[in-house]
Amino acid sequence: AAKDAAPAANETAPASPGDRAKSEAEKILGTGWWGTGNYFSITKIVLFIIVFWLWVYTADWMNDDMEHRKVESREMRNLQFFLIYLIGSAIAFYIPTFWAAFPITVLVWIVPAVVYVKLRNKGLPEPEKVWTRDHIVYVYAVLLSKIGVKVKMKKRMSYETGVPVELAPTEKGAAPQVLQGRLILARNAPGYNDFRAYLYDGLLRGADAIMFDYTPQKTVVRHQIDGVWIEIIEVPRVVEKGKEKDKLELALEAGKLLLGANPADRRSKQGGPFVATLNKTKYDCEFVSQGTRGGEAMMIQFVRQKVAFNTLDELGLFPQVQERLRTFLNAPKGFFVISAPPANGLRSSADVFIRNCDRFTRDVAAVEDVMHPDRQIENIILNRYDSSKGESPMTVLPDIFFKEPQAVVVREMVNVDSLTLCCEEVVNNRLIISTIKAKDAVEAMFRFLAMKVDPQLFASALAGVVCQRLVRKLCPECKEGFQPPPQLLQSLGFAPGTVKELFRVRSPLPPELEQKRKPCSTCNDIGYKGRTAIFELIELNDELRSLLVTQPNPAAIRQAVVKQRQPGFLQYGAELVRQGITSVDELSRVLKM
Numbered sequence: 001a002a003k004d005a006a007p008a009a010n011e012t013a014p015a016s017p018g019d020r021a022k023s024e025a026e027k028i029l030g031t032g033w034w035g036t037g038n039y040f041s042i043t044k045i046v047l048f049i050i051v052f053w054l055w056v057y058t059a060d061w062m063n064d065d066m067e068h069r070k071v072e073s074r075e076m077r078n079l080q081f082f083l084i085y086l087i088g089s090a091i092a093f094y095i096p097t098f099w100a101a102f103p104i105t106v107l108v109w110i111v112p113a114v115v116y117v118k119l120r121n122k123g124l125p126e127p128e129k130v131w132t133r134d135h136i137v138y139v140y141a142v143l144l145s146k147i148g149v150k151v152k153m154k155k156r157m158s159y160e161t162g163v164p165v166e167l168a169p170t171e172k173g174a175a176p177q178v179l180q181g182r183l184i185l186a187r188n189a190p191g192y193n194d195f196r197a198y199l200y201d202g203l204l205r206g207a208d209a210i211m212f213d214y215t216p217q218k219t220v221v222r223h224q225i226d227g228v229w230i231e232i233i234e235v236p237r238v239v240e241k242g243k244e245k246d247k248l249e250l251a252l253e254a255g256k257l258l259l260g261a262n263p264a265d266r267r268s269k270q271g272g273p274f275v276a277t278l279n280k281t282k283y284d285c286e287f288v289s290q291g292t293r294g295g296e297a298m299m300i301q302f303v304r305q306k307v308a309f310n311t312l313d314e315l316g317l318f319p320q321v322q323e324r325l326r327t328f329l330n331a332p333k334g335f336f337v338i339s340a341p342p343a344n345g346l347r348s349s350a351d352v353f354i355r356n357c358d359r360f361t362r363d364v365a366a367v368e369d370v371m372h373p374d375r376q377i378e379n380i381i382l383n384r385y386d387s388s389k390g391e392s393p394m395t396v397l398p399d400i401f402f403k404e405p406q407a408v409v410v411r412e413m414v415n416v417d418s419l420t421l422c423c424e425e426v427v428n429n430r431l432i433i434s435t436i437k438a439k440d441a442v443e444a445m446f447r448f449l450a451m452k453v454d455p456q457l458f459a460s461a462l463a464g465v466v467c468q469r470l471v472r473k474l475c476p477e478c479k480e481g482f483q484p485p486p487q488l489l490q491s492l493g494f495a496p497g498t499v500k501e502l503f504r505v506r507s508p509l510p511p512e513l514e515q516k517r518k519p520c521s522t523c524n525d526i527g528y529k530g531r532t533a534i535f536e537l538i539e540l541n542d543e544l545r546s547l548l549v550t551q552p553n554p555a556a557i558r559q560a561v562v563k564q565r566q567p568g569f570l571q572y573g574a575e576l577v578r579q580g581i582t583s584v585d586e587l588s589r590v591l592k593m
């Protein structure tokens with residue numbers, strides 16, 4: 001319609017001065033998107049293109065901003081922003097009057113952008129907000145300074161700018177004035193903002209710890225994510241002229257000042273606790289520095305809220321294994337052991353297992369050290385001893401057994417007396433559940449034997465041992481399918497041709513494409529996100545019991561377990577690989593533990 005209307009208007013003869021003026025104006029501006037004659041007006045097209053470029057710039061900034069802030073609905077928001085503009089512009093093209101159509105293209109750019117900024121500024125700390133008075137002044141000041149104009153700005157305190165992480169030392173027993181003094185000292189240190197920036201990065205990536213490995217040539221920064229140290233960046237040591245220290249050294253000095261440590265001392269072990277606050281969430285942190293052979297190592301650990309599992313399903317335990325496990329936990333008698341290597345979730349898994357022990361129709365008692373309290377479990381009678389007073393489970397066990405409970409949970413045996421008494425009680429129709437740190441089920445047995453318990457007594461009481469290890473899960477966003485070669489399937493115990501596709505960490509693209517690629521926002525290009533467990537459950541039988549007494553060496557027991565076809569970590573892990581939950585590489589890393 002616009003196409004026909006515009007030229008027609010120019011052909012009509014002007015009748016009055018008013019009409020003539022209107023016609024003159026139309027000659028210049030045209031009526032629709034078309035100029036005089038049958039072509040687009042250059043002015044209008046230029047105006048449109050300017051708005052279009054502004055829109056592209058805004059869309060790009062929004063996308064980067066959302067990525068930076070880890071907004072989960074980023075792609076949805078991008079699509080919305082795009083569709084609003086597309087539909088708005090399409091409508092504008094069908095409006096015959098240009099000066100009615102053009103504002104629409106401006107509005108469909110500006111209104112969604114304003115709404116976005118309003119929503120994003122909500123809940124963000126001041127330095128992160130955009131379009132505030134301070135921010136606009138700042139942007140203009142930067143632009144004007146490029147052409148030599150200096151604008152006076154309200155000077156921000158150094159700690160008010162930069163990343164939105166606030167720090168506070170929290171040493172127990174230290175006077176508040178002392179802690180406040182340390183904070184002021186750290187805030188005035190030149191590296192304070194960089195120190196916060198390193199913390200911020202670690203928190204955003206979901207690290208459990210940050211390690212700085214300092215040498216006179218370079219510093220390697222690593223994050224511990226899902227139990228694995230990942231190199232994040234290698235910072236070469238660059239010292240500016242006239243200065244003695246590089247930026248990273250200054251950052252770590254600020255960290256030491258915060259904890260009241262001596263920055264000049266780079267040999268002895270120093271450190272302490274502090275709290276980092278990010279978006280109103282508080283993180284308990286621990287900072288340790290110590291000299292190494294080549295320089296100095298510093299570590300910041302975050303005490304994150306551990307995910308608490310409640311059911312065997314949540315633990316990811318396969319139904320068949322759940323059933324076998326329940327048989328042990330609800331057996332009338334026997335000594336049952338729950339084990340895991342250090343830092344492999346023994347405590348939280350033991351909680352779940354114990355919850356699955358029938359504690360509603362049976363009397364279940366538990367022994368706990370006052371110094372290491374566990375998560376409360378309903379319907380279990382708790383009996384406490386105090387290890388700081390030299391007490392052990394033996395302090396309370398005789399009284400407990402006197403009351404004849406059907407099951408007793410003793411997480412830490414502590415000494416041979418407790419262990420012996422528990423094994424003896426199994427004969428009196430009692431179930432004993434205990435935990436121990438060990439890399440596999442066989443090692444768990446030998447850790448108990450190493451306490452010098454009578455092997456005959458222990459072997460006859462022992463009913464079963466479960467062991468768990470944690471494996472990282474492949475990132476669901478960027479994992480890559482591949483056709484497994486027959487040898488690989490065979491090594492996992494699958495018959496050839498039974499598995500069509502397995503998954504692995506994404507392979508890198510050719511260098512020039514790899515550089516342009518945006519990193520995976522789910523896993524930060526690590527390829528893994530979160531962890532799950534693999535299990536090994538050994539059921540004691542006559543052959544294993546007699547081996548424990550006559551041939552007490554781990555290799556012999558392991559061999560017998562394999563011969564009896566009791567499924568181990570490999571079988572369990574292979575199933576996770578088959579389901580695409582983890583990779584062959586990750587499984588072999590964990591199996592080599």
Ligand SMILES: [Zn+2]
Pocket residue numbers: 475476477478479520521522523524525526527528
């Ligand atoms: Zn990913």
